[in-house]
Amino acid sequence: MPKKNSPVKIDPRVRRTRRLLRDSLVSLILEKDFASISIREVTDRAEVAYITFFRHFESLDQLLMEALDDGLAELLGHIETLAGQSETSALETEGRLIFEYVGQKADLFRILFKSQSVTRVRKKVVRNIAIIFQRACIPLARSNNPVTINIMSNHIATSLLSLIEWWLENNMSPPPAEMGKVYKGLIIDSTVGAVNTLSSVR
Amino acid sequence: MPKKNSPVKIDPRVRRTRRLLRDSLVSLILEKDFASISIREVTDRAEVAYITFFRHFESLDQLLMEALDDGLAELLGHIETLAGQSETSALETEGRLIFEYVGQKADLFRILFKSQSVTRVRKKVVRNIAIIFQRACIPLARSNNPVTINIMSNHIATSLLSLIEWWLENNMSPPPAEMGKVYKGLIIDSTVGAVNTLSSVR
DNA sequence: CCTTTTTGTTATACTGTGTAACAATCGCTT
DNA sequence: AAGCGATTGTTACACAGTATAACAAAAAGG
Numbered sequence: 001m002p003k004k005n006s007p008v009k010i011d012p013r014v015r016r017t018r019r020l021l022r023d024s025l026v027s028l029i030l031e032k033d034f035a036s037i038s039i040r041e042v043t044d045r046a047e048v049a050y051i052t053f054f055r056h057f058e059s060l061d062q063l064l065m066e067a068l069d070d071g072l073a074e075l076l077g078h079i080e081t082l083a084g085q086s087e088t089s090a091l092e093t094e095g096r097l098i099f100e101y102v103g104q105k106a107d108l109f110r111i112l113f114k115s116q117s118v119t120r121v122r123k124k125v126v127r128n129i130a131i132i133f134q135r136a137c138i139p140l141a142r143s144n145n146p147v148t149i150n151i152m153s154n155h156i157a158t159s160l161l162s163l164i165e166w167w168l169e170n171n172m173s174p175p176p177a178e179m180g181k182v183y184k185g186l187i188i189d190s191t192v193g194a195v196n197t198l199s200s201v202r
Numbered sequence: 203m204p205k206k207n208s209p210v211k212i213d214p215r216v217r218r219t220r221r222l223l224r225d226s227l228v229s230l231i232l233e234k235d236f237a238s239i240s241i242r243e244v245t246d247r248a249e250v251a252y253i254t255f256f257r258h259f260e261s262l263d264q265l266l267m268e269a270l271d272d273g274l275a276e277l278l279g280h281i282e283t284l285a286g287q288s289e290t291s292a293l294e295t296e297g298r299l300i301f302e303y304v305g306q307k308a309d310l311f312r313i314l315f316k317s318q319s320v321t322r323v324r325k326k327v328v329r330n331i332a333i334i335f336q337r338a339c340i341p342l343a344r345s346n347n348p349v350t351i352n353i354m355s356n357h358i359a360t361s362l363l364s365l366i367e368w369w370l371e372n373n374m375s376p377p378p379a380e381m382g383k384v385y386k387g388l389i390i391d392s393t394v395g396a397v398n399t400l401s402s403v404r
Numbered sequence: 405c406c407t408t409t410t411t412g413t414t415a416t417a418c419t420g421t422g423t424a425a426c427a428a429t430c431g432c433t434t
Numbered sequence: 435a436a437g438c439g440a441t442t443g444t445t446a447c448a449c450a451g452t453a454t455a456a457c458a459a460a461a462a463g464g
Contacts, residue, residue, distance in 0.1 A: 011409070011410070011461095011462070011463095012462075013409085013410055013411070013460095013461065013462070014409095014410075017410085017411080038450085038451060038452090039451075039452075039453095040450095040451070040452095048411085048412095049411060049412045049413075050412095051411085051412080051413090051453085051455095052410085052411060052412080054452090054453065054454080055410080055411085119321065147375075147376060150368075150372075151365070151368065151384060151388065152388075154364065154368050155361060155364065155365065155388055158360065158361065158364035159357060159360065159364075162356065162357065162360035162361075162364075163353070163357065166352075166353065166356050170352075173349075174349060182353060185396040186353065186354075186357055186393065186396045189396065190392030190393060190395055190396045191388065191392060193392055193395065194387040194388045194391065194392045213430090213431070213441070214430090214431075215429095215430065215431075215440085215442075216440095216441075219441085219442080240419085240420060240421090241420075241421075241422095242419095242420070242421090250442085250443090251442060251443045251444075252421095253422085253423080253424095253442085253443080253444090254441085254442060254443080256421090256422065256423080257441080257442080
């Protein structure tokens with residue numbers, strides 16, 4: 001069952017409407033608080049009839065979710081290859097790639113962290129990242145302790161997102177190469193190093 | 203300048219109204235989504251006139267913020283004493299105290315992580331925790347590199363909050379004593395260990 | 405070109421926010 | 435205990451945003 005790219009041809013009018021609405025919402029979020037954005041505002045800027053919004057989405061939340069889902073899929077791919085890495089030197093390079101990618105799509109991530117209703121989206125992103133690292137880190141944990149593995153993967157996922165958020169708020173000031181080192185040292189290596197100590201946790 | 207307990211005597215009717223509204227909102231958040239709660243619902247459950255709400259608060263956001271602010275002040279005190287610790291054994295004990303405290307006031311933290319509009323509150327909490335650790339960790343960093351210190355304290359603060367959130371969602375299953383070990387190993391020790399590697403980051 | 409689908413226009417019902425005026429109640433002081 | 439001042443309750447209303455319906459106009463695709 002293919003999740004996306006279902007071979008169904010979409011009416012170009014529908015494609016156009018959805019794209020206009022998405023772009024309109026994104027640009028509005030970058031300007032003002034998400035909670036203060038009304039559907040009317042979005043449709044006005046998109047130059048689309050008010051009622052047309054409801055023919056495609058149930059709420060601004062849903063529209064935002066879809067936009068973020070699509071945009072973040074690529075980052076998950078990056079992280080997936082990263083989690084597969086085991087060589088120490090490669091980890092640093094891949095960490096740099098993450099932050100280069102974030103820098104390219106900075107708007108998308110700013111929206112992820114800025115909009116209010118994003119708590120659920122963020123949780124979903126954390127869970128997806130955690131699952132990726134969960135598989136990659138099972139061989140690292142000495143005892144096959146599910147609690148330890150869960151804590152580890154959750155810690156890595158949330159730490160990575162927080163680091164990205166911090167970086168964006170700091171105007172992406174240490175360049176990706178430096179952030180790659182931070183990523184490797186602060187998140188990956190230190191977590192792996194802490195595993196042995198935690199093998200006894202129930 | 204005393205922040206709280208200003209010696210001004212507050213009208214008992216005002217005190218009562220504010221307490222009723224606060225309790226009403228808290229109980230509602232524990233039941234349903236914050237975004238779906240209306241002011242009318244809060245005043246109805248509080249058995250208070252609708253207009254009375256606006257005589258005390260501008261929005262549900264503000265009411266929630268004040269409730270969380272008061273409740274979380276105590277945790278910050280705990281963490282402050284914790285950050286002052288340097289002995290390895292004491293760190294683990296103090297970490298246990300944190301999770302015991304969270305367990306006692308679990309409702310409060312569930313609200314912190316559950317309600318949608320809490321992004322700003324959470325950021326404020328992160329910043330407060332980060333500041334505490336910032337002062338405590340300056341002697342640890344070899345070079346007085348502000349970037350490194352900022353990343354470190356931010357990483358500790360967000361990791362701690364994420365760990366608390368994970369713990370609550372797992373029904374507080376590893377008891378506080380075990381979580382104290384996790385806290386020490388995964389967050390404190392590993393971060394301190396990573397500092398030396400990161401001294402070169404601009 | 406003709407059918408189907410999508411979009412736009414207009415009107416309407418409904419919910420929630422926020423304010424105003426006035427009456428009723430409560431707390432506090434004397 | 436009485437009365438003054440502050441708070442709360444009642445009722446009414448204006449307003450913004452959501453959501454739907456019916457019908458006309460426009461665009462897609464065979």
